[in-house]
Amino acid sequence: MTNDKEEFDFNEVPSGWALCAGTDCPKAAACLRHLAYCHIPHDKATAMCVMPWAQTGRECRFFAPAEKVLFARGFEQLIRRLHSRDARHDLRIALSDYLGSKGTYDRYKKGMRWLTPEQQQWIITFLQPYGFEEEMPFDEYKESYAFPATPST
Secondary structure (H helix, E strand, O other): OOOOHHHOOHHHOOOOOOEOOOOOOOOHHHEHHHHHHHOOOOOOOOOOEOOHHHEEOOEEOOOOEOOEEEEEEOOHHHHHHOOOHHHHHHHHHHHHHHHOOHHHHHHHHOOOOOEOHHHHHHHHHHHHHHOOOOOOOOOEEEEEEOOOOOOOO
């Protein structure tokens, strides 16, 4: 976990993502939900919160580790470095399927959406049979908190 809480940008918290005010929780210092709660802007009057009784002992099913990961965006340069037209075509088809649609593929390719570490690894693994072995193949990188989906109630 990053101790420098000044780095936290509340604007990155997904809309409707549950926060946690549980200061007496043993995992509060390492929890992204609590970190986000501690950075609510004063002009925000309401927020979705995890209820205190969600914690049982030292466990909470809503716990989200406050760890930064490396996000990437854009892979237009990566596509230009693929020498095989077949590889470019195969990548477009496979990524459109993997990401959900051709439109979603285009938004990721142009850097309009950030790729998670898992998505980055999928792309790199897919490209290995084509001889692509570059370490940092994406157009831009940023380190930021990963906000997992909130479990259902």
